[in-house]
């Protein structure tokens with residue numbers, strides 16, 4: 356029976372090394388290995404790859420999550436795959452038959468396998484038991500703190516949810532399972548499993564590889580971490596949206612969240628609407644304020660060259676980005692050039708409208724990468740790439756933040772229409788919103804109260820002092836019920852918390868004193 360070798364191909368740059376690896380196994384072990392590739396690049400770009408030449412390297416390609424495709428493959432152990440002619444769920448087979456290569460297409464839909472896939476998605480816990488993390492070099496290629504977390508050290512990779520809970524951005528691969536197949540994992544067993552691995556391996560950092568971490572799941576994971584004494588540090592992709600309030604960001608930071616990355620893509624109101632981002636520039640700015648105020652690193656993904664971009668929209672987006680950096684709301688960012696993909700909403704919309712205008716000779720018949728397409732007019736924004744990157748690189752290192760946008764270009768560009776104090780105004784709105792929010796505590800929402808301040812210490816003058824977000828806070832002793840506050844800390848037990856909440860809702864005077872501590876260590880979450 357052949358040994359199964361699975362090679363993950365997450366990005367284009369790993370495809371060639373994956374083929375070399377596969378060839379090594381084939382040359383060394385011949386038919387005693389069964390080599391299969393899968394992963395992000397495979398799922399997007401190689402969906403239709405069926406060139407028989409691939410059989411020199413691999414025996415099969417697994418698509419999407421893999422749980423059910425491998426179950427289908429392993430079920431053929433009873434009936435060896437070399438002799439079966441039947442198709443497998445989401446697995447393309449390359450079989451040698453009498454000196455020829457026979458390519459067997461996958462079965463793309465099967466309700467039983469889909470059910471199994473969902474069950475596994477909910478309960479799977481990554482297994483790192485055979486990995487020797489000390490064998491991997493730690494690479495530091497930039498002094499930017501956010502950039503360093505990509506390469507400087509090891510992370511246990513996991514996800515809280517498969518797919519994206521929004522899955523509606525016009526430019527995104529919304530018809531593919533990795534985006535549209537949204538399914539939450541079972542957070543408690545996942546936390547326990549990751550903690551066990553962290554202890555065994557001495558690697559306490561978790562990189563969530565979610566398309567977009569769902570705020571509710573993130574809060575649940577964070578709370579479990581706090582109750583375990585905060586052993587884990589974690590970061591991952593989010594969506595910059597309203598849910599990430601100042602209070603939620605402070606809560607997550609308290610419980611181990613160290614960094615977030617998210618797409619702004621087009622930092623203008625109309626741009627965000629046209630790509631159906633599902634959030635607005637105010638919410639994005641406020642979410643960044645919340646994360647940065649709580650000491651969380653923030654990275655933004657930007658895109659230029661959208662189908663409806665103009666020099667003006669790119670300049671406005673760039674100016675807004677400059678203001679984000681000047682205000683200290685971002686640690687890093689990256690400009691991507693827009694790429695039209697076959698599995699995006701905008702592609703299917705253009706096809707439906709009959710407005711699809713691909714560049715003639717576009718490489719749509721490629722045996723390999725078939726997702727990325729070229730449309731007429733896309734090249735006109737190529738010249739923006741270098742100035743956008745150069746400016747961004749300076750801003751990320753705190754340099755030339757006040758330089759006028761036009762000065763980064765060696766060709767004429769319009770002046771930004773964004774006011775110079777646009778983001779400063781958003782920060783003022785954020786401050787005002789938080790002042791108002793502090794008044795919203797009542798006995799109905801008191802169950803969502805949490806104490807994130809330090810241990811209040813009596814200063815001897817009928818006054819208590821504590822630290823919150825690195826600032827010293829004080830309050831008269833008569834307003835402080837320290838026992839209740841400590842029972843509202845995330846690390847307190849369910850029982851302590853329930854008892855404290857019971858006291859709060861039973862006594863209006865306690866609630867009234869707590870209102871005075873809102874935003875000074877006491878936070879109110881929305882869920």
Ligand code: SF4
Pocket residue numbers: 519520521522523524527528529534566567594618
């Ligand atoms: S771009 Fe991100 S937020 Fe938008 S649909 Fe895709 S995964 Fe979701």
